[in-house]
Amino acid sequence: MKGENSMSASQKPGLWTARSSRLTPHGFLLTLAALLLAVPASHAAKIGDLSETTLAVQALRFFTFQDPSVRYALAGSILLGISCGMLGSFIVVRKMALVGDALSHAVLPGVAVGFLWNMSKDPVAIFIGATIAGLLGTVVVRLIQQTTRLKEDTALGLVLATFFAAGICLLTMIQRLPTGNKSGIDKFLFGQAAAIGPGDVKLMAIVTLVAFAIILVFYKEFLVTSFDPAFARVAGIPAQVFHYVLMLLLAGAVVIALQAVGVVLVSAMLITPAASAYLLTDRLSRMVWLSAIFGLLAGALGSFLSFLGPNLPTGPFMVLGATAVFVLAFLFGPRHGIVIRGIRRRSRASRVQRENTLKSIYHVLEGRDFKGDGVSLRELAERRRETVEEAARQSRELRRHALATLHEEGNLIFLTPDGWQLACAIVRNHRLWELYLTNAAQIAADHVHEDAEKIEHVLGDEVVREIERRLANATRDPHGRPIPSLSDMQRGGATSERSPASVGYGKRT
Amino acid sequence: MEIPPIHKATDPVPPHAGTTPTADWPLEIHDLTVSYQKKPVLWGIDLAVPRGHLVGIVGPNGAGKSTLIKAAMGLMPLNSGWVKIFGEPVKRQLTRVGYVPQRESVDWDFPVSVMDVVLMGRYGRLGLARRPTREDRDIARHCLDKVTMLPYANRQISNLSGGQQQRVFLARALAQESDLYFMDEPFAGVDAATESAIINLLHELKDKGKTLMVVHHDLPTARNYFDMLLLLNMRVVAFGPTEEVFTYELLQKTYGGRLTILSEVAEAVRIKEE
Numbered sequence: 001m002k003g004e005n006s007m008s009a010s011q012k013p014g015l016w017t018a019r020s021s022r023l024t025p026h027g028f029l030l031t032l033a034a035l036l037l038a039v040p041a042s043h044a045a046k047i048g049d050l051s052e053t054t055l056a057v058q059a060l061r062f063f064t065f066q067d068p069s070v071r072y073a074l075a076g077s078i079l080l081g082i083s084c085g086m087l088g089s090f091i092v093v094r095k096m097a098l099v100g101d102a103l104s105h106a107v108l109p110g111v112a113v114g115f116l117w118n119m120s121k122d123p124v125a126i127f128i129g130a131t132i133a134g135l136l137g138t139v140v141v142r143l144i145q146q147t148t149r150l151k152e153d154t155a156l157g158l159v160l161a162t163f164f165a166a167g168i169c170l171l172t173m174i175q176r177l178p179t180g181n182k183s184g185i186d187k188f189l190f191g192q193a194a195a196i197g198p199g200d201v202k203l204m205a206i207v208t209l210v211a212f213a214i215i216l217v218f219y220k221e222f223l224v225t226s227f228d229p230a231f232a233r234v235a236g237i238p239a240q241v242f243h244y245v246l247m248l249l250l251a252g253a254v255v256i257a258l259q260a261v262g263v264v265l266v267s268a269m270l271i272t273p274a275a276s277a278y279l280l281t282d283r284l285s286r287m288v289w290l291s292a293i294f295g296l297l298a299g300a301l302g303s304f305l306s307f308l309g310p311n312l313p314t315g316p317f318m319v320l321g322a323t324a325v326f327v328l329a330f331l332f333g334p335r336h337g338i339v340i341r342g343i344r345r346r347s348r349a350s351r352v353q354r355e356n357t358l359k360s361i362y363h364v365l366e367g368r369d370f371k372g373d374g375v376s377l378r379e380l381a382e383r384r385r386e387t388v389e390e391a392a393r394q395s396r397e398l399r400r401h402a403l404a405t406l407h408e409e410g411n412l413i414f415l416t417p418d419g420w421q422l423a424c425a426i427v428r429n430h431r432l433w434e435l436y437l438t439n440a441a442q443i444a445a446d447h448v449h450e451d452a453e454k455i456e457h458v459l460g461d462e463v464v465r466e467i468e469r470r471l472a473n474a475t476r477d478p479h480g481r482p483i484p485s486l487s488d489m490q491r492g493g494a495t496s497e498r499s500p501a502s503v504g505y506g507k508r509t
Numbered sequence: 510m511e512i513p514p515i516h517k518a519t520d521p522v523p524p525h526a527g528t529t530p531t532a533d534w535p536l537e538i539h540d541l542t543v544s545y546q547k548k549p550v551l552w553g554i555d556l557a558v559p560r561g562h563l564v565g566i567v568g569p570n571g572a573g574k575s576t577l578i579k580a581a582m583g584l585m586p587l588n589s590g591w592v593k594i595f596g597e598p599v600k601r602q603l604t605r606v607g608y609v610p611q612r613e614s615v616d617w618d619f620p621v622s623v624m625d626v627v628l629m630g631r632y633g634r635l636g637l638a639r640r641p642t643r644e645d646r647d648i649a650r651h652c653l654d655k656v657t658m659l660p661y662a663n664r665q666i667s668n669l670s671g672g673q674q675q676r677v678f679l680a681r682a683l684a685q686e687s688d689l690y691f692m693d694e695p696f697a698g699v700d701a702a703t704e705s706a707i708i709n710l711l712h713e714l715k716d717k718g719k720t721l722m723v724v725h726h727d728l729p730t731a732r733n734y735f736d737m738l739l740l741l742n743m744r745v746v747a748f749g750p751t752e753e754v755f756t757y758e759l760l761q762k763t764y765g766g767r768l769t770i771l772s773e774v775a776e777a778v779r780i781k782e783e
Binding site for chain 2: 093095217218220221223224226227228230231232233234235236237278281282283284286287
């Protein structure tokens with residue numbers, strides 16, 4: 001243990017100088033990769049070495065890379081999370097999520113063949129075998145599509161199931177073989193981060209770095225071939241080549257993720273972090289970064305949770321971790337999250353209600369020729385055909401937005417200048433729209449009210465001005481009622497002339 | 510594969526079709542046949558388009574209008590014939606070709622900004638693995654300004670109306686700074702203001718000596734928009750100056766016995782004759 005610590009400490013200065021120049025995300029990634037490659041080879045201890053009692057202490061030990069056994073698992077999980085997240089963004093924007101699924105199932109026979117190559121769990125042999133099998137799967141999908149009338153989804157389903165079945169058969173055969181070191185080969189189905197060894201981590205680091213470098217260098221090409229492949233080809237960018245490069249990188253990412261996540265769930269590590277990132281940003285470059293970070297978090301979390309108990313599979317925990325991130329993005333995303341949408345909808349609904357209350361107050365005042373000082377709750381309730389309690393609630397809502405002041409223990413409502421202006425504007429919108437519909441669109445006068453009720457809340461200044469111009473500044477609506485003019489609004493309302501300013505203008509004076 | 514005998518359009522004869530290509534002709538097509546899954550879409554197309562013209566490609570649905578421009582740009586495998594762009598194979602002249610695809614051909618929810626899309630117009634000139642420079646950004650901004658979309662540069666493309674999307678595509682094609690443009694229904698589903706803005710821009714390009722091949726589906730406006738027309742229905746029915754080609758006989762030949770279209774044609778011809 002001591003030897004481990006001193007060794008990693010001796011490597012630290014170099015790392016920090018590499019990192020200190022600038023803390024860009026890819027600088028961080030390079031550092032991480034350097035760290036992993038520098039990790040001294042030592043043999044993995046058994047799971048359950050974490051004997052601490054509290055979760056916090058366990059988490060601290062786990063995430064500080066202290067235990068050599070856990071170190072490989074965590075490093076591997078982080079690397080696979082990054083590479084899957086990064087590449088997953090491209091398959092999500094290319095609408096190829098199912099291709100990822102098919103690819104991940106298609107690699108299984110390759111894993112088995114790679115194992116049979118020299119009867120051991122040699123990471124390189126398995127990597128090569130699995131990558132070839134995965135690519136073969138995608139080629140077969142394309143062949144089926146091109147030579148038959150079957151569509152892509154059917155071809156994918158067909159290939160996915162066939163390759164997976166072949167893989168299961170081969171793995172079962174291997175289990176029964178008398179020779180060879182078969183430990184860990186059964187982990188390919190559901191994944192076990194503890195099975196990740198130093199050789200695996202090096203391979204994972206290489207694959208992740210290569211994928212990262214290719215995406216960085218050819219980002220522009222991946223962007224345009226994903227968005228508009230035909231245009232890309234006219235611009236001289238070989239869309240097909242980049243498609244296959246992406247497929248190759250994807251196959252690599254899937255294969256390095258297999259041991260920890262398992263064949264069954266690895267496509268979720270491609271799709272879920274990318275889907276979360278898609279919900280959170282409107283730019284592909286940011287989406288790739290976010291997705292890589294989400295993948296990293298899900299990977300780390302999943303491997304940690306699977307280390308808490310004996311023999312827990314890692315894949316399901318990682319996938320659920322990724323899903324947790326997705327749920328958070330889905331609920332609380334700043335732009336498309338459903339919570340923010342709900343808040344927006346509610347605030348819109350309450351604005352419409354305030355405006356309707358103001359309109360009713362205007363109608364009451366208009367009904368008595370703008371005589372009298374304020375509107376009583378009873379009058380408002382009658383006008384709106386609601387209970388007095390409801391009217392009281394709405395009047396308090398108006399006061400909260402400084403649109404009205406309340407007097408006589410809340411029984412009398414006076415509009416503030418702002419409230420009066422808004423009331424005039426709403427009534428004006430309503431009546432102008434009615435007039436416009438009857439005059440310009442030849443709709444009967446008794447059919448225009450419903451429409452005006454809705455549109456009065458959304459008409460913008462420009463549209464109102466345009467309508468005024470077309471109606472040649474008409475003063476009365478189709479029902480003969482006066483349309484509140486701009487000067488009515490400026491004057492601060494008929495009420496103010498008849499009531500003491502201190503009351504009519506409320507707090508403002 | 511069996512190809513029926515080519516029915517050559519008799520009037521007007523494409524200038525020097527089939528002879529040696531020269532760099533003076535932006536687009537030459539000889540004996541072009543294209544098919545989708547063994548079903549021919551274009552038969553024996555012979556065409557030579559002179560420089561500096563705004564050419565409308567019109568014809569009924571399924572006439573192969575989009576296929577023709579895709580084949581001309583090398584996006585489709587050819588069954589026979591050849592295409593020359595400024596006297597050379599397409600592959601060697603791609604930087605002189607600009608393209609406006611159909612608006613529906615891409616996913617408008619894609620996470621890119623308006624600026625990103627217009628910058629794609631520069632990619633062909635940049636070459637592999639090169640990032641757009643400040644100069645490319647200036648050009649892209651200038652092109653956005655030309656289509657009055659500069660204020661939208663940093664918007665995500667899903668927030669645009671149909672007309673605005675079309676303007677973005679046009680700005681991207683302008684950023685290509687090409688000599689020969691192929692446009693697939695640039696007027697489809699756009700508002701009137703955008704339509705007139707686009708047509709003004711196309712005329713401006715033509716006046717600068719650019720050649721534009723525009724797939725167009727609205728016959729009545731075709732007569733006013735284009736100075737040359739290509740009437741297409743699997744074969745070239747006619748190609749020539751609009752006033753010579755836009756006749757009842759040729760349009761009837763193009764659209765066949767489709768009655769609703771024919772009455773439209775009759776109307777269009779009547780307008781022309783007035």
